[in-house]
Amino acid sequence: MILFWVVAVLSVASALTVVLHGNPVYCALALVMALFQVALMFVALDAHLLALLQVIVYAGAIVVLFLFVIMLLSLEPDVPSPGRYGMRAAAITLTVVLGVEVGAAVLLSEPGSPDPPPLDFGSTRMVAERLFTAHALPFELTSVLLLMAMVAAVVMARRHT
Amino acid sequence: MDLIISFATALVALLICLQVTVLLLWIERKGSALIQDRVGADRATLFGGLLPFNLGIVNTMMADPLKLLTKEDIVPAAADRFLHWLAPWMAVFPLFLTFAVVPFGDVLVIGGRQINLQAVELPGGILFVLAMVSLGVYGVIVGGWASNSRYAFLGGVRGSAQMISYEIPMGLALVSVALTYGTLDLQEIARAQGQLMWGVVPAWGIFYQPIAFILLFIAGIAESKRAPFDLPEAESELVAGFQTEYSGSKMSMFMMSDFIEVAIVAALTTTLFFGGWQVPFLYRDGFHFAAGFTVTAPPLVVTLLQIVSFLVKVFVLCWIQILIRWSLPRLRYDQLMAFGWKRLLPVGLANVAASAVLVLLLEGWTGA
Numbered sequence: 465m466i467l468f469w470v471v472a473v474l475s476v477a478s479a480l481t482v483v484l485h486g487n488p489v490y491c492a493l494a495l496v497m498a499l500f501q502v503a504l505m506f507v508a509l510d511a512h513l514l515a516l517l518q519v520i521v522y523a524g525a526i527v528v529l530f531l532f533v534i535m536l537l538s539l540e541p542d543v544p545s546p547g548r549y550g551m552r553a554a555a556i557t558l559t560v561v562l563g564v565e566v567g568a569a570v571l572l573s574e575p576g577s578p579d580p581p582p583l584d585f586g587s588t589r590m591v592a593e594r595l596f597t598a599h600a601l602p603f604e605l606t607s608v609l610l611l612m613a614m615v616a617a618v619v620m621a622r623r624h625t
Numbered sequence: 626m627d628l629i630i631s632f633a634t635a636l637v638a639l640l641i642c643l644q645v646t647v648l649l650l651w652i653e654r655k656g657s658a659l660i661q662d663r664v665g666a667d668r669a670t671l672f673g674g675l676l677p678f679n680l681g682i683v684n685t686m687m688a689d690p691l692k693l694l695t696k697e698d699i700v701p702a703a704a705d706r707f708l709h710w711l712a713p714w715m716a717v718f719p720l721f722l723t724f725a726v727v728p729f730g731d732v733l734v735i736g737g738r739q740i741n742l743q744a745v746e747l748p749g750g751i752l753f754v755l756a757m758v759s760l761g762v763y764g765v766i767v768g769g770w771a772s773n774s775r776y777a778f779l780g781g782v783r784g785s786a787q788m789i790s791y792e793i794p795m796g797l798a799l800v801s802v803a804l805t806y807g808t809l810d811l812q813e814i815a816r817a818q819g820q821l822m823w824g825v826v827p828a829w830g831i832f833y834q835p836i837a838f839i840l841l842f843i844a845g846i847a848e849s850k851r852a853p854f855d856l857p858e859a860e861s862e863l864v865a866g867f868q869t870e871y872s873g874s875k876m877s878m879f880m881m882s883d884f885i886e887v888a889i890v891a892a893l894t895t896t897l898f899f900g901g902w903q904v905p906f907l908y909r910d911g912f913h914f915a916a917g918f919t920v921t922a923p924p925l926v927v928t929l930l931q932i933v934s935f936l937v938k939v940f941v942l943c944w945i946q947i948l949i950r951w952s953l954p955r956l957r958y959d960q961l962m963a964f965g966w967k968r969l970l971p972v973g974l975a976n977v978a979a980s981a982v983l984v985l986l987l988e989g990w991t992g993a
Contacts, residue, residue, distance in 0.1 A: 524759025
């Protein structure tokens with residue numbers, strides 16, 4: 465329980481840093497921190513595989529690419545961009561909508577604990593079994609979607625050169 | 626008592642990591658001298674050279690870190706001070722954690738108590754190693770950016786692109802190994818290599834997955850940013866790359882992270898492809914040679930032999946990496962990218978597919 469609160473406070477703090485800090489490099493590093501805290505939450509929920517994949521995929525690869533792009537574009541800290549106020553209004557509206565949704569979901573759901581999870585919950589074997597039997601179709605569809613995105617990226621890169 | 630045991634195993638893992646690293650420092654200096662036909666580091670002598678013999682190893686191991694730690698720490702005026710300070714820690718810290726999941730011996734039974742000679746028993750050990758190695762990139766990128774210098778910046782950009790590119794063949798090699806053994810637990814993989822093939826050859830992973838070994842070794846050398854893959858540092862083009870603006874103890878931390886990565890690559894390939902702590906013909910109660918010839922050994926001796934076997938294998942693989950580092954010239958940047966994406970990646974994908982088909986066929990064979 466103590467662990468949960470430490471992780472929760474740290475994750476919210478680093479998530480706020482991502483949004484509020486003026487320097488993009490600090491924002492990306494705070495994002496790594498936030499992703500780490502979420503991975504720790506997964507560990508606390510016995511989802512070890514998910515936690516490790518979160519660190520490998522998001523912290524280890526995706527944010528590195530973010531940093532790569534930030535550094536290549538050499539973004540200056542806090543440059544006011546045009547259309548900033550419109551973006552800000554949209555962001556606040558979306559945040560309020562999301563907050564209402566989450567609040568409604570928490571308040572309207574039935575209290576009480578569901579069935580206890582099975583013994584090997586969150587293990588690699590268990591996740592793999594569910595993924596390739598019950599959820600095989602969505603899994604394959606996702607891979608096709610990713611392949612499409614990859615091909616599209618190559619096509620766009622070709623067109624510009 | 627359990628707490629003490631887990632503390633002790635963690636301490637041993639950390640000590641192995643640190644000692645291998647410090648020893649590598651000396652092996653690298655003397656080894657490179659040997660390769661280039663020089664004398665190498667011989668200035669450090671104990672008691673002002675009064676001893677008739679040169680304790681070079683001890684002295685170099687003590688003198689080099691002492692020299693680095695006592696040097697002035699210079700931070701460029703235009704640098705981002707906080708990130709400049711943080712980057713070396715980001716480079717070293719995840720790598721220390723990697724050794725926590727590497728098994729350095731079998732389960733030792735003392736007085737009815739089972740001690741697993743592995744600091745953390747993690748069912749997803751392979752994934753943990755991959756995650757920690759991938760986090761090592763941040764030190765390079767952040768160090769290069771925070772220095773606010775063109776050379777350091779270019780080194781950081783190169784480092785991030787290179788390390789992401791070579792993580793993929795590394796991951797594919799690990800996937801094919803996991804397919805072969807049906808587990809992600811490093812201790813179980815090491816244990817599975819204890820049998821013998823045809824009663825003579827130890828059933829080590831390299832005989833099952835030779836292509837995965839080559840892939841992992843090449844990708845591992847690329848991850849450790851050493852020649853022929855030392856483009857982030859490339860002294861003839863970028864002064865010293867991402868660590869140009871670092872001095873003293875901070876620079877020594879970057880240097881240490883390179884050596885730890887060498888040790889990690891050696892420890893990982895040892896565990897996955899060379900039987901980990903396994904000694905051929907040695908079982909829990911002693912040696913069992915062919916034709917029923919046996920030599921019994923107490924469990925403590927068996928465990929010691931296992932740890933020594935693990936360390937010997939690790940050092941041999943480290944030496945091979947140092948040999949490669951001092952023999953091959955640096956790749957050009959487009960060659961580096963083409964090699965990673967056009968050569969290693971297709972080979973890795975084909976190896977995963979072939980391993981999957983073979984595993985299924987063999988399962989059908991034995992199941993039917």
